[in-house]
Amino acid sequence: PVPGVLVVPLEQHVGAPSRPIVAIGDTVLRGQVIAAANTAVGVPVHAPSSGRVVGIEDRPVARRHGDAAPCIVIECDGKDRACTTTRHDDYLAMPPSDLLSHILEGGIVGLGGAVFPTAQKLMQAKTSEVECLILNGVECEPCISCDEMLMRENATAIVGGARVLMHALQIETCYIAVESDKPEALKCLAEALDGSDDQRIVLKQVPTIYPSGAEDQLVQMLVRREVPSGGLPTDVGCLVQNVGTAAAVHDWVVAGSPLISRVTTVTGDGIASPVNVRARIGTTAAQVIEAAGGYRGEPRYLVFGGPMTGKSVTTDDVPLDKSANCILALADLPSSGPTIPCIRCGDCAAVCPVQLLPQQLAWYARA
Numbered sequence: 001p002v003p004g005v006l007v008v009p010l011e012q013h014v015g016a017p018s019r020p021i022v023a024i025g026d027t028v029l030r031g032q033v034i035a036a037a038n039t040a041v042g043v044p045v046h047a048p049s050s051g052r053v054v055g056i057e058d059r060p061v062a063r064r065h066g067d068a069a070p071c072i073v074i075e076c077d078g079k080d081r082a083c084t085t086t087r088h089d090d091y092l093a094m095p096p097s098d099l100l101s102h103i104l105e106g107g108i109v110g111l112g113g114a115v116f117p118t119a120q121k122l123m124q125a126k127t128s129e130v131e132c133l134i135l136n137g138v139e140c141e142p143c144i145s146c147d148e149m150l151m152r153e154n155a156t157a158i159v160g161g162a163r164v165l166m167h168a169l170q171i172e173t174c175y176i177a178v179e180s181d182k183p184e185a186l187k188c189l190a191e192a193l194d195g196s197d198d199q200r201i202v203l204k205q206v207p208t209i210y211p212s213g214a215e216d217q218l219v220q221m222l223v224r225r226e227v228p229s230g231g232l233p234t235d236v237g238c239l240v241q242n243v244g245t246a247a248a249v250h251d252w253v254v255a256g257s258p259l260i261s262r263v264t265t266v267t268g269d270g271i272a273s274p275v276n277v278r279a280r281i282g283t284t285a286a287q288v289i290e291a292a293g294g295y296r297g298e299p300r301y302l303v304f305g306g307p308m309t310g311k312s313v314t315t316d317d318v319p320l321d322k323s324a325n326c327i328l329a330l331a332d333l334p335s336s337g338p339t340i341p342c343i344r345c346g347d348c349a350a351v352c353p354v355q356l357l358p359q360q361l362a363w364y365a366r367a
Contacts, residue, residue: 001291002049006074006282007319008034009061013109014116015041020072026053029083031258033107034072043107043117048260048280051076062304062321066313074282085256091164099168099253100126106252107259107322112147112213112242113140113305115323118249121241122168124234131237132173133165134222135246137185138206138213141306144326146263147243149276151178151185154247155192161246162201164253169239174201175222176243179208215240217353244325264320266292270299270329279320285327286316295329303328 011017018035028034028047035045055073060066091099104119135158137147151158162174178186189203206212206221216227218240225236233240244262251257260281266288267274273293285302289295303310304318306326320327348358 002076002078002080002280003283003287004076004078005054006048006051006076006280007059007284007317008045008048008072008074008282009059009063009319009321010035010045010070010072011061011063012045012115012281012321012323013043014114015039017070018042018045020056020070022053022056022072024053024056027051028053028074029081031085031256031260032083034074037104041117041120043109043119044105044258045072046107046258046260047074048282049074049076050079050081060313060315060318062311062313062318062324065311066315066318071282071319085258087256088253091253092167094167096126096168096170099164102253103168103249105258106248108245108248108252109259109322110242111244111248111262111322111325112136113309113323113325118241118245121239122165125169125239128234129237130169130171130234130239132175132223132239133162133169133171134215134218134233134238134240135162135174135176135243136213136215136218136240137176137178137182137189137243138218139179140211140213141308141310141326142210143267143328144265144306145267146265146276146325148179148182148185149265150244150247150263151182152188155185155188157247157250158189158243159192159196159201160254161248161250163198164249165241165246166200172200175204176201177204177206177218177222179212180205181208211353214353259322262320262322262324264288264324265326267326268299268303268329269331270296270301272296281321282319284317284319285313288320288327289316289329297331299329299331301328301330301333303330307334 016038019038022034029050032047033044051074054075058068059071061069108118109115275292
């Protein structure tokens with residue numbers, strides 16, 4: 001549910017924080033721009049619901065491990081009234097440059113965790129010889145299942161977003177990558193494609209092995225091309241976008257809804273009823289966890305993101321932002337076990353996703 005108060009961070013993407021264009025006391029509508037991009041690498045921020053601006057102040061945010069950063073505080077009126085937006089059902093008739101500019105206005109960023117502004121990523125790709133689009137439906141870390149749930153519940157928007165992105169890039173090939181242990185997601189995507197004469201979009205299963213969701217490894221698995229060290233997938237003709245990003249593009253371009261909510265996994269041994277929720281940006285972790293049945297016991301750790309690269313925070317007053325793919329409440333951190341001597345068996349080198357020699361690195365580290 002929409003909470004009574006929304007705390008909307010101004011820094012939700014790579015680049016400089018957005019600049020407020022509303023003042024305390026202003027009335028805002030759902031989808032209204034409340035902060036404008038401050039630099040070339042930036043996106044606008046939209047009001048997640050209707051209400052009144054009651055503060056522009058520092059509040060705890062996840063991107064800074066719970067430290068304070070500027071936020072716009074909205075007291076919701078409970079009516080969830082929307083502002084007027086422009087829909088482009090006829091986006092195929094739009095010049096790609098106009099479509100890219102329109103995507104920029106939707107506040108869309110990469111929803112796989114990197115939160116790089118989507119329009120800028122597309123514009124950079126246009127300067128390269130990109131041949132194919134890859135939609136990444138592979139969860140980046142253990143415990144996270146928001147992308148799987150989105151593919152099961154909203155496959156039509158993902159496929160529609162793929163078509164919008166292909167037109168914007170003027171390319172004819174798209175792969176949607178899904179892990180092999182997600183049969184329901186594969187089925188729903190196949191049904192969304194069923195009956196379509198569009199043969200340009202192909203579903204691909206990939207092994208359920210960490211880190212299959214890393215874009216460099218995904219490119220190598222799908223198109224057998226190796227992204228150069230320090231390079232980008234566009235260097236080998238590929239552009240990778242998260243499935244959630246594609247759905248957000250569809251929702252903005254076709255339905256006129258900017259990025260004001262996202263699917264988030266709420267899990268861990270400290271959550272009473274682990275679940276995936278669709279929550280408005282600015283909803284605090286406490287409110288989301290309450291909707292998931294509350295805490296189980298007294299968890300010691302609260303983490304935004306997955307167990308590998310997530311950010312621990314010290315308060316559940318931290319609001320969800322566009323990068324919040326998971327909230328983990330943990331009674332304790334998992335142990336990696338005792339350190340044992342390296343016998344140079346080579347097993348680490350055999351499974352290294354980037355072909356390093358960890359047994360050699362261990363010797364250098366000790367030296």
